[in-house]
Amino acid sequence: MNAFDTRLISREVVAEGTLAFHFKKPDGFSFKPGQAIDLVLRLPESEGEVARHAFSLVSAPHEDDLVVATRMRDSLYKKTLASLAQGDAVRIEGPFGSLLLHSDRARPAVFIAGGIGITPFMSMLRQAAFENQSRDLSLLYSNRRPEDAAFLDELQELATRNRGIKVIATMTDITRSKRRWDGPTGAINEGLVASVVTRDVNPVYYLVGPPGLVEALRDMLSRVGIGDDDIRSEEFYGY
Ligand SMILES: Cc1cc2nc3c(=O)[nH]c(=O)nc-3n(C[C@H](O)[C@H](O)[C@H](O)COP(=O)(O)OP(=O)(O)OC[C@H]3O[C@@H](n4cnc5c(N)ncnc54)[C@H](O)[C@@H]3O)c2cc1C
Structure with a gap:
């Protein structure tokens, strides 16, 4: 290296x-x-x-x-x-690392990040916005509280300014937050995934976060019929 x-x-x-x-x-x-x-x-x-x-x-x-x-x-x-x-x-x-965005721009990407697992997606989303790419990139971002959600304001701004970028953040422990939160709460589930998959073309799913979360997300996607070939993942050990 x-x-x-x-x-x-x-x-x-x-x-x-x-x-x-x-x-x-x-x-x-x-x-x-x-x-x-x-x-x-x-x-x-x-x-x-x-x-x-x-x-x-x-x-x-x-x-x-x-x-x-x-x-x-x-x-x-x-x-x-x-x-x-x-x-x-x-x-x-x-x-x-091989967690790279697929080259077929006609195929949407669904990014699913748990906590600090947002990091590789920040780079992909910033680059897509910089290049004004017209491709569908949806992010589902799960944190305990808004206080824990790194780059949340920037992500919401990216979604506002770029037609192809969708961001849905969800909080799993909102009762412990001191901030107002009007968005979704609870874990990322089949319903949230379905809410960003709008076209007939199969997306490629990208999962990043602690190993337990990545495994749970993979199981959830598999239950709704998404095969391993359409899933890429990276596990952040140590959390
Ligand atoms: C490709 C990749 C990208 C990453 N990107 C980020 C990132 O952007 N931001 C971020 O915060 N973290 C990232 N991580 C995780 C990061 O490398 C650290 O493991 C993490 O920050 C925890 O470090 P620590 O010092 O807090 O805990 P540590 O004391 O290092 O680890 C805590 C526990 O985890 C175990 N552990 C640590 N590393 C591994 C391993 N590789 N395999 C199995 N068990 C392990 C240790 O044995 C210990 O029990 C990434 C990991 C990988 C592999």
């Missing part, structure tokens, strides 16, 4: 307990929306020991920075990530 040295430019809060990290895009680095990188960090108080985690790129290829987003946790890796200062050096390896 290709390795590149880069630096942290900035960070921002994109949901409660969730940060996006912007890195300088190294010369010669190119990727496709949906791909991931390994972010390799030098662990503190160790003699050169490093740790790596995979992160899907949130940024689209046309953007200047490379951006990843993650739920901050108590793991040594995440603590090291949180302690990075602006300008600190890191290594990235990649890109890798």
Whole structure:
């Protein structure tokens, strides 16, 4: 895998307990929306020991920075990530991954994201909007509360500005939210899926999130007759 040295430019809060990290895009680095990188960090108080985690790129290829987003946790890796200062050096390896948007633009895509599983879809949706692509891209996005839903405002804006992009967010634990929410609640189910599938052409389904969620979604799609050939998925371990 290709390795590149880069630096942290900035960070921002994109949901409660969730940060996006912007890195300088190294010369010669190119990727496709949906791909991931390994972010390799030098662990503190160790003699050169490093740790790596995979992160899907949130940024689209046309953007200047490379951006990843993650739920901050108590793991040594995440603590090291949180302690990075602006300008600190890191290594990235990649890109890798085959969760790429299918090339037949006549076939709609249905993206289903659980929580931070939104990241690869951000890159795909940003790129589609940037290129003014006329293809049907629907997103079903599940979170516990609106507070937890990274990039929700941007997604709603993308849907408003682009005819082909549909976004439906649902909250599974809305009673614990302090924010007003007028949208759907409860888990992603057959009804929500049916609400975005409007044409006769079979969509390709993309599932991303923690392994348990991806498995449950795959079972749900299989119950309504969607075969494995029409499903692509990526599991984010560690949640
Ligand atoms: C292709 C890909 C893209 C990803 N993109 C993102 C992203 O955009 N944002 C994001 O937040 N996370 C992403 N992840 C998950 C990410 O790499 C971390 O695993 C996650 O953030 C948890 O890290 P942690 O330090 O909080 O937990 P950790 O302490 O690393 O892990 C917690 C638990 O999960 C187990 N675990 C960790 N990794 C694996 C593994 N690969 N296989 C099996 N068990 C494992 C550990 O053994 C431990 O029990 C991605 C993973 C993959 C494979």
